[in-house]
Amino acid sequence: MAQQSVSLYQRTGIEWLRDFLRGIGSFLKLIASNRVGLLGFIMVIFFIVLSTVGPRFVPLDTKTKVTQIYVPPSREHPLGTDHQGRDIWSQIVHGGKDILYVAFLTGLISTFIGVVLGSLSAIIGGGFDSLMTTLADIWLTIPQFPLLAVLAGFIRLDSLSLLALILAVLSWAGLFRAVRAQVFSLKERDYVEAARALDLGLRHIVFSEILPNMMSYIAISFTFAMTSAIYAQTSLVFLGLVPISTSNWGVMISLAWTRGAIFSKDSIYYIMSPIMAIALLQLALVWMGRSLEAVFNPRLRAGG
């Protein structure tokens, strides 16, 4: 009997993998059902491929060529050249990796924190819940960017992973609130009640009953966490608060800015290329996220 109940309620590795793949499948289907969302999804994929595979094919141009300063786009230089005559396209190809890395890591950590704290708060309830909600409310009123800027004044944010960790910790409150609300509505459902009546334990209830039903919702939060991480890190670089070590899009804007390139008419491609890259990546992520939101929230769907 005991043997049987275990096989009933504990999934094997293969079953787990199958459920996982099925989750991804339904995720893709939901995205494809919305044209804007699909476009966003394709653009995101494009940026990921560009930044991970691209550098293998396009070598980074680091040579200063005095004769080729601010050359307009041509076959040789698709986006023209910068203030030192270096190819801008190669810088764009190489400049996305760091940004995407920080964005993904921030998304992962902050989603993890949000999901863990949010579900714990909703499940435990009582004093812990009201303490956490009050704390989250307070945290949300602290302006994040000034806090981040002040922090950058104290800590040398030269490690990408550290930057991602800080960004994630700072953004816990919004996700916490959203996840908590979700879990609150999910835990009243019959199948959770049933699992509780069977005394299957907190871990089982969270990981096998509640989390799988929130997967798509978590995916939305993930994309939004990514957009705010991209915003925060590129702005910090732009303000010169993060030491410039490698070349990324934020560094490119910052360099174009400090070299006064913004005020020279010839340099339009130099300043516009990283700006368009960041803006398009942000737009793609938001489109993807918002279309997911529309799919899950019928109230929004009604509006088209």
Added chain:
Amino acid sequence: MGVPSALRSPKSASVGTARLIRRIVSNYLLRRLLKALFTVFFVTTLIFFLIRLMPSNPIEVYINELIVQYGFSYEDARNQAASLFAIDLDAPMAVQYLDFLRHLSRGDLGNSLRSPGTTVLSVIAKFLPWTLFSVGTGLLLSFTLGVSLGMLMAYKRESSLEPVLAGIGSFLSSVPNYIIGILLLVFLGVRWELVPIGQMRGSMTPGIKPSLTLEFISDIFFHAALPIATYVLTTVGGWMLTMKSSTISTLGEDYVTVARARGLPETRITTAYVGRNAALPLFTQLAISIGFIVGGSILIEQIFVYQGIGYQLLVAISNRDYPVMQGIFLIITASVIASNFLADFLYSRLDPRVRIVGRE
């Protein structure tokens, strides 16, 4: 009544306190005010310990700097640092903390490290008004514009205008604010030379006297025009989209149908029935939006060289001027919390339901 307080039993005193607490809890605005005050206190505490417990303690950094660069002895450097930070470094952390709170309650935020003799408070008094002015105007404009456009989109959702507006709205709300700022600068100022960006720098033309004359007012609007435009452009999209979906769901409510059936004039339905109810969710968004826009002012003021508090914060950070940093951060947070409180107040005026306890 009439009973000397000494004769009151302790029980009735505790009943009085309990009643007082209940009245505070049941009063919506009082509750919000307490929360706002607590938040300020929380942030103050956070920043105090953050500065002292960081791996590179700024006070130690400053002491080292004095020793290395100016040849101070350790004692002298330490005393100088202590007087500048207005704290007693030998005292235990708890005493330092209480001391800090005492100074703070008197409005004493210490002195600037880099420009001796300047109090942090005077820096704030000089630069904060410009940020409040530009951010406030921008927020007001974008809120009004966003709400009107959002309603327009909801009413005209069958027309070809709607997808255009929705596209613009979603583009504006997803592109980072500093990018919109740079684009305005590059295109309006440099490429097309439509606006004289050189003259627009700063918060006002040097030499002009602050007064209530038309000349002064138009001058400050001239200098704040680009930052305000950036704030409006970056936030209006969010308001539009939220207002649109909120209006659409409100239009489906029974009370709107009933109002139509009663034959009320359409303008009255639009303003008092649909508009008022549809705008409610925007107020909860306002809280996050204010913090975001004020935080964004660091970037925007830097781009347009607008002499506001955000610009000064960046100057303080790059100079490692810790007291100014701490003071400006506190004042930014306090103004965000204050404007949230204001938004809560407006919300409770618009929606009487929230003033009743237990219906949040």
